[in-house]
Amino acid sequence: MIEPAFRLILKAAPAVAPLVSERIYFVVAAQNERRPRLVLTLVSSQSGHTFQGRGGYVIGRMQIDCLAPTYPEAKALAKAAKDALEGFTGTVDTTVIDYIEPEDARDIPVAPPPGGELPTTYGVSFDARFMNKE
Secondary structure, three states, rough: OOOHHHHHHHHHHHOOOHHHHHOOEEEEOOOOOOOOEEEEEEEEEEEEEEEEEEEEEEEEEEEEEEEOOOEHHHHHHHHHHHHOOOOOOOOOOEEEEEEEEOOOOOOOOOOOOOOOOOOOOOEEEEEEEEEOOO
């Protein structure tokens, strides 16, 4: 599976690890967490095919949400995560990854809490296209 491979790559990255420690989640992060964290969501995953049948590879897209208590922290985390994934190729655990290509980042809109205070969490999100062996 590609999801755990993404988590392991990010967890091992020297620029990412000190920012998030173990706070790399799948789909949903802990609700009361305010420290910097990453949320990985598989957007698409499709098996490749040839005229003879399955091609033995999967192409897809992973969304990486970078959340932090301040906007500059969220931007720094997004840069560190993108740099860690940019051009990655290799084997992670048992997943053979042909490539990972991050795309442009975008802000995650946040609504202020009741009372018009500043948000307690800011976010930057980017997608990463990938191809791996089945």
